[in-house]
Structure formats: C-alpha cells, structure tokens
Amino acid sequence: LLDALSDQTALAVERVHLVEDVDRARLAAETDRLRTALLTSISHDLRTPLASILGSAGTLKDYSELLAEEDKRELASTIQEEAERLNRFIANLLDMTRLESGAVRPNLAPNDLGEIVGSALKRAGKILAQHRVEVDLAPDLPLLALDPVLFEQVLFNLLDNAAKYAPAGTVIRLQGERDGAVVTLQVLDEGPGIPAGELELVFDKFHRAEKGDQVRAGTGLGLGICRGFVEAMGGAITAGNRADRSGAVFTIRLPVPAGTIP
Ligand code: ADP
Numbered sequence: 001l002l003d004a005l006s007d008q009t010a011l012a013v014e015r016v017h018l019v020e021d022v023d024r025a026r027l028a029a030e031t032d033r034l035r036t037a038l039l040t041s042i043s044h045d046l047r048t049p050l051a052s053i054l055g056s057a058g059t060l061k062d063y064s065e066l067l068a069e070e071d072k073r074e075l076a077s078t079i080q081e082e083a084e085r086l087n088r089f090i091a092n093l094l095d096m097t098r099l100e101s102g103a104v105r106p107n108l109a110p111n112d113l114g115e116i117v118g119s120a121l122k123r124a125g126k127i128l129a130q131h132r133v134e135v136d137l138a139p140d141l142p143l144l145a146l147d148p149v150l151f152e153q154v155l156f157n158l159l160d161n162a163a164k165y166a167p168a169g170t171v172i173r174l175q176g177e178r179d180g181a182v183v184t185l186q187v188l189d190e191g192p193g194i195p196a197g198e199l200e201l202v203f204d205k206f207h208r209a210e211k212g213d214q215v216r217a218g219t220g221l222g223l224g225i226c227r228g229f230v231e232a233m234g235g236a237i238t239a240g241n242r243a244d245r246s247g248a249v250f251t252i253r254l255p256v257p258a259g260t261i262p
Contacts, residue, residue: 041206045089045219049082056082092221095153096205099228106147106232110257113141113176113185116148120155121174127160130168137176141183142260150229154237157222158187158250166191166247178256185252193241193248202239203227226250 056075060067067075098104114137121133155174162172170190177184194202201207206220223239230237235254242249 038206041220042093046086049085049089052082053079053086089219089221092219092225095225096221096228099225099232104150104228104232106150106229108145108147108233110143111146111148111151113137113144113146113183116146116151117155117174117176117185119148120152120159123152124156124159124163127163128172131163131166132169132171133174134171135174137174138178141176141178142256144183144254145257146233146254147229150233154226154229154252155187157226161222162187162189162191162248165189180262181256183254183256185254186249188242188247188249190245190247193246194239196241199239199241203237230254 056078060072060075060079064072095104117135117137121128121135159172166172166189172190173186173188175186175188198207203223203226204220205224207224227237230252233254235252237250237252240249240251241247
C-alpha cells in the first residue's frame with residue numbers, strides 16, 4: 001500500500017511540476033508580450049513629436065529664403081510645442097519609474113491646499129487659456145499633510161486633462177470641502193466624460209479610453225502618476241462622471257491630520 005501511495009504521490013508531484021512549467025511559460029510569454037507592447041507604445045510616443053520636430057526644422061533650414069516671417073514663426077512654434085510634449089512624456093516616464101521602484105518618498109508637511117491650488121493654476125496658465133476656471137474652496141479648510149511638489153503635479157495633470165478633453169470655452173471647476181476627518185478636492189469639467197467601463201482603467205499605465213481619444217496628444221501616464229502620488233500621501237483618487245451634466249469629475253480624498261480642531 002505504501003509503495004502504491006508513494007507512486008501516486010510521485011505522480012501527483014510530477015503533475016504539479018508540469019502545471020507549474022506550463023504556468024511559468026505562459027507568464028513568460030505574457031511578460032514578453034507586455035514588454036513589447038510597452039516598447040512599441042513608448043517608441044510611438046517618442047517618434048511622433050520627433051518626426052514633427054525634424055520636419056519643421058528641415059523646412060526652416062532648407063527653405064528659409066522662400067518662407068514668410070509668419071510661416072517661420074509657426075514652424076518654430078511647432079518645434080517648441082513638440083519639444084515640450086517630449087519633455088512632458090520623459091518627465092512622466094521618469095515619475096512612473098520612480099513610483100514603481102518605490103523611490104517616491106513624499107516630503108509630508110502641513111500645507112495650505114489653497115496655496116498649492118494657486119501654484120498649480122499658475123503653472124497650467126497657458127494650458128487653461130481657452131477655458132474658464134472656477135475655484136471654490138471652503139474657507140475653513142485645515143492644513144493637510146502634503147508634499148507640495150507632488151500634489152501640484154497631481155493637480156497639474158488633472159487640469160491638463162480637463163483642458164485637453166473638454167471643449168474650449170467650457171468651465172473647469174475646482175471644488176474643495178471638509179467632511180469630518182476627510183478633505184475632498186474635486187476637479188470637474190464639461191467634456192464628454194469617461195465611459196462607465198473605463199472609470200477604473202484610466203488609472204492604468206498607458207491606458208487610453210477609446211472614443212477617438214487616440215488623436216489627442218497624450219501618454220496614458222498622467223492619471224497613473226496622479227494615483228501613485230496621491231496614495232503615497234495617504235489619500236485616494238477616483239474618476240467619475242457628473243450627475244448634473246456631461247463631464248468628468250476626479251475626486252481626491254485626503255485625511256485631515258489627527259489633532260486638527262474639528
Ligand atoms: P493621457 O491623457 O496622456 O492619455 P491620462 O493617464 O492622463 O493619459 O488619462 C488616461 C485616459 O483617461 C485618457 O486617454 C482619456 O481617455 C481619459 N481621460 C482622462 N481625463 C479625462 C477627462 N477629463 N475627460 C475625459 N476623459 C479623460
């Protein structure tokens with residue numbers, strides 16, 4: 001009986017090993033596929049602006065005598081805009097790498113939300129030029145334990161998206177209030193909103209919602225960085241759609257530090 005049992009055990013162990021080998025092979029293939037997809041996506045995001053820069057620079061150089069001043073300025077603007085886009089993409093890639101390797105260590109100190117909102121708005125000034133921005137922060141918000149550099153980046157990414165996805169001339173609203181031990185900050189826009197099935201996915205690395213958004217300049221990294229940074233500061237961020245009209249709403253919840261007067 002013992003012999004039979006040990007034979008059976010040996011067989012079972014062999015089977016487990018076989019299954020493990022198959023699983024491992026499958027995992028390796030999936031990792032390979034993801035790595036290739038990632039490289040393809042990154043190469044595309046680097047090449048598109050580069051092609052535009054090279055094209056504009058070439059035209060400027062080769063046809064300089066034939067071009068009107070206005071055309072030259074336009075080509076120079078294209079070069080500048082596309083270089084800025086490359087710059088943002090590389091900064092995003094670095095932020096994402098820092099997050100994934102655990103190198104983001106927030107410098108938490110009591111900060112005034114209004115001040116960080118102010119500096120994010122200032123930095124996004126040019127991007128928001130086509131929109132109307134309304135800020136409505138409750139007057140008695142407590143100081144929050146935030147890293148101002150990281151939090152400004154979060155707000156900048158959300159404002160950048162709102163400006164990118166909501167039509168020019170519409171209102172982008174920033175709303176902050178306290179509810180007991182939590183401060184809620186929302187960014188609301190009047191764009192198309194986000195398909196219900198994508199609300200969680202939009203925070204995934206390189207995920208870009210369907211609906212023709214592919215034509216908009218973007219990297220699919222901004223919201224992943226937002227979530228990483230907010231969570232590193234002890235908060236949470238979710239995406240939703242407005243109930244009152246079409247538009248996306250991003251909600252950040254931040255804990256009120258213990259000992260703060262209620
Ligand atoms: P990017 O904007 O560079 O593509 P993000 O990570 O910032 O990357 O956003 C991921 C996706 O979420 C976008 O491609 C877009 O489909 C969707 N999205 C983000 N913000 C908004 C918004 N305010 N309105 C509608 N869709 C949005």
